Amino acid sequence: MKLTLADSKYLKESVSIISELVTEGIFKITPDNIELIAMDPANVAMVVFKLMGSTFTEYDVKKQEFLGINLNNLKQVLKRAKTNDTITLELEENTLKITLRGTSTRTFHLPLIDVEEKEQKVPDLKFSVTITTDSAILNEAIEDADIVGESVSFIAEPKRFIISATGDLNKANIHIAAGEDTKITAPEKVKAKYSIEYLKKMIQGSKISDKVKIEFAKDYPLKLEYLEKNKVQLMFILAPRVDND
Numbered sequence: 001m002k003l004t005l006a007d008s009k010y011l012k013e014s015v016s017i018i019s020e021l022v023t024e025g026i027f028k029i030t031p032d033n034i035e036l037i038a039m040d041p042a043n044v045a046m047v048v049f050k051l052m053g054s055t056f057t058e059y060d061v062k063k064q065e066f067l068g069i070n071l072n073n074l075k076q077v078l079k080r081a082k083t084n085d086t087i088t089l090e091l092e093e094n095t096l097k098i099t100l101r102g103t104s105t106r107t108f109h110l111p112l113i114d115v116e117e118k119e120q121k122v123p124d125l126k127f128s129v130t131i132t133t134d135s136a137i138l139n140e141a142i143e144d145a146d147i148v149g150e151s152v153s154f155i156a157e158p159k160r161f162i163i164s165a166t167g168d169l170n171k172a173n174i175h176i177a178a179g180e181d182t183k184i185t186a187p188e189k190v191k192a193k194y195s196i197e198y199l200k201k202m203i204q205g206s207k208i209s210d211k212v213k214i215e216f217a218k219d220y221p222l223k224l225e226y227l228e229k230n231k232v233q234l235m236f237i238l239a240p241r242v243d244n245d
Helices: 009-019 071-079 135-146 196-207
Strands: 002-005 024-029 033-039 045-052 058-060 065-070 086-092 095-101 105-111 129-134 151-157 160-166 171-177 183-185 190-195 211-216 222-228 232-238
Touching: 009 045, 009 071, 009 196, 009 232, 065 071, 071 095, 071 105, 129 135, 135 160, 135 171, 135 196, 135 211, 151 196, 151 211, 190 196, 196 211, 196 222, 196 232
Parallel strands: none
Antiparallel strands: 002 058, 002 086, 024 033, 024 065, 033 045, 045 232, 086 095, 095 105, 129 183, 129 211, 151 160, 151 190, 160 171, 211 222, 222 232
16 A cells, blocks of 8 residues: 655644544545544544545555554654655555655654454434534634533524533623525524533634534534545534533
């Protein structure tokens, strides 16, 4: 297998974002793309990552490979890639060989690790709400809510999306109206609550795409998807926080 990327952004940014949630994972290298499906250690969040073969300048994969990698180590190596460097990934004995080529050529070898063989499956979820908006709009709303509380309520109505947080003394409500930048599909008023700590890590997906697709249902998991067609898909599934009262 030999994979070469001229534009390192999608791989670098994605691995950096994923490593905030997941410490290690199995990359499935197919003749079409690179895939990673992993759960965070607390089993609260799932990340689904796909980098299409068409993103690479060279994509030579004869057979499917599974590579167990420490994501923090991979992030540290990819961080060393400058904007104009090409990145080449190859298998060499029991390591992933990463070559960064620019004004100099630098080679790193990362050991492959045995990660639990249980292949993660993306759950089949049915959502009642779908919202597509600018990534920046969601980022601002989560950052506003973060000042106030540890959890945030997503409330969808047919013509508006409300993000609400309540703390000991404070309250924040962010109203996002349906319009040119925000498309809302909601049959009625639907509400669910999620952890801000996790959302702050997930909204970094805005580095991948200017648009985000938000899907949820009443007291049900949330799905956030950042997609650049024919290039990269970064998707997160987050368990809801259910109030005991």
